[in-house]
Amino acid sequence: MRGTASLTSIGAALLGAALLLGAGCDGCKDKAASKPAPAAQRDDRGRGAGPPSGRRPHMPRGKIDPRQIIRHNAPLTVEDARTALPLVDGGRELAPPALAPSGTQVRFTACIEAPSLVEAGDKAKASLEAGGWTKITARGADQAAASARYGIAAEKDDLRLSVTVQAVRRTGCDESLHEYFTVSMMSRLADADAAAGGAPPTAPAAPPPENE
Numbered sequence: 001m002r003g004t005a006s007l008t009s010i011g012a013a014l015l016g017a018a019l020l021l022g023a024g025c026d027g028c029k030d031k032a033a034s035k036p037a038p039a040a041q042r043d044d045r046g047r048g049a050g051p052p053s054g055r056r057p058h059m060p061r062g063k064i065d066p067r068q069i070i071r072h073n074a075p076l077t078v079e080d081a082r083t084a085l086p087l088v089d090g091g092r093e094l095a096p097p098a099l100a101p102s103g104t105q106v107r108f109t110a111c112i113e114a115p116s117l118v119e120a121g122d123k124a125k126a127s128l129e130a131g132g133w134t135k136i137t138a139r140g141a142d143q144a145a146a147s148a149r150y151g152i153a154a155e156k157d158d159l160r161l162s163v164t165v166q167a168v169r170r171t172g173c174d175e176s177l178h179e180y181f182t183v184s185m186m187s188r189l190a191d192a193d194a195a196a197g198g199a200p201p202t203a204p205a206a207p208p209p210e211n212e
Helices: 002-034 039-046 078-084 117-130 192-196
Strands: 091-099 105-113 134-142 149-156 159-166 179-189
Touching (some): 078 091, 078 105, 078 179, 117 149, 117 159, 117 179
Antiparallel strands (some): 091 105, 105 179, 134 149, 149 159
């Protein structure tokens, strides 16, 4: 009888240990299931959702993104620029036209005689209209700038022009004597095919120095 009781006790102990081990493994499974998926798996599930915000989609080799096409300046000679820009009525050149080091921009300096800055700017605008320039936009005297100025932009075929008339004192041009200093910058745009070819951009000419 004692032997039988001993065997029964041993069997019960073994059964209890097995139950405890089984319960422990179930807990391990629960913990493994609660762990987050590895980064690689998360990336795989996220594929196909498109590029991250702020990034442009990849363009196939040989294709050009229209948003990246920039019109670049083409070479421009002083002779062509002088022919295209008429001398303002009542104005005089202060120096010969200057070609920028890039060879794509010509700079003119002149002095316009007029009763006021606005009338000097209007004279320059009327001269451009008479010379065949189009898409002319003018900005009246800007008193908020360091010096009062009148700005003009215009186009003629593939040429682009910006004009600034200023009420400042320059060598040979004194606004106190109703003379207004004028700077004109002319450039020529390259055609669209050249722009699409990715020609390197050219640096714009530096603005006129304040002490000129």
